[in-house]
Amino acid sequence: MARLYHVPLSPFCRKVRLTLGEKRVEVELIEERYWDPSQDFMRRNPAGKVPILRYNGTHMSESQAICEYLDESIPTPPLVPKSPEDRYEMRRLCTWFDDKFHTEVTANLVYERVNKKISGQGYPDSTRIKTGSTRIKFHLDYMDWLLGKRRWLAGNEMTLADFTAAAHLSCLDYINDVDWKRSSTVHEWYAKIKSRPAFRTLLADQIPGFPPPAHYADLDF
């Protein structure tokens, strides 16, 4: 069976979990203490990061590379579009969320509020929290604009770009940092993706000391 070394509130791990779920790959989840990596963990991935997927006897790292590999080796259902133009747009948006959104929002909110406490690095920095809370509005508006032109973020089919964005937003929703009232379009998009069977494992996550808000696991939020 596949095995994923992960951290529950890591958007990169969640993106791989969503892709595995959508491709119906059964996976054993092993939680890693990434802030205190064991020798075994470093041996599995010299980059010292989660997620690590053990699959077909090898250890794989880097979420985007893993997800594109899973899509290429298990073609159904497709999560990468066909045309070069649509594939470009999907990859551009995956990087938008994993790089820009991650730096401006996820790192400032999730890592400050949760990871810092769990790893014993002290209290959240209020300047960073404020930056994250301001920047998320810009990103929700950008998603609203994209979804005004298309059914899904990168086009009219659901792709890895949707999973990437949903992976980040689901971590933020766990700590109640998403204002779903800001855009009914984004709210509807998230409701669609949240109701997929692949999402169930994410909705069942429980971080000790950080109970999620009631709406987190509610499909009718």
Next chain:
Amino acid sequence: MARLYHVPLSPFCRKVRLTLGEKRVEVELIEERYWDPSQDFMRRNPAGKVPILRYNGTHMSESQAICEYLDESIPTPPLVPKSPEDRYEMRRLCTWFDDKFHTEVTANLVYERVNKKISGQGYPDSTRIKTGSTRIKFHLDYMDWLLGKRRWLAGNEMTLADFTAAAHLSCLDYINDVDWKRSSTVHEWYAKIKSRPAFRTLLADQIPGFPPPAHYADLDF
């Protein structure tokens, strides 16, 4: 004609320049003052980053997405392998260099020594320079290990992984921060890639106030 908004010592811009060169796409280069973005620049790319490629009437951003698009739309010569396993390894290594190598080495050396001065942000931070100088050794050793098993970084064919690594190393070589004596294997690999016609434009770069060392443009370095 294609037009690339770029910064000469940006590894992300260099990776796109190498890919365009290899695919024989003629391109007009426009230097951007990324630290003082114009309204026009922000309109072309809301992420506010270089490179931006104007191609077939649209503005494209994110170097990896651009390079994979160029490979898919101009198949010769191929820069992405065929099998899902080889493609995974290529993408993993592209991220290794654009993320881990970039944070640990390029940002600590090139951005500290050059970008800070050009953008008027003061003097290099000696702690960061020291970290970069230490970490580059680890990465050269990792490349030596990979190239001990394969002809190119991601396998026996040249791929975007080689261009990604060479883009970073060429920026570091411009400021004389690569110890080519550390690994004859890495030296030979770089000599092969440096002698490709696509590399010529990079070797002709001149940053005012930062003359490159004599060996930078020398194919027999």
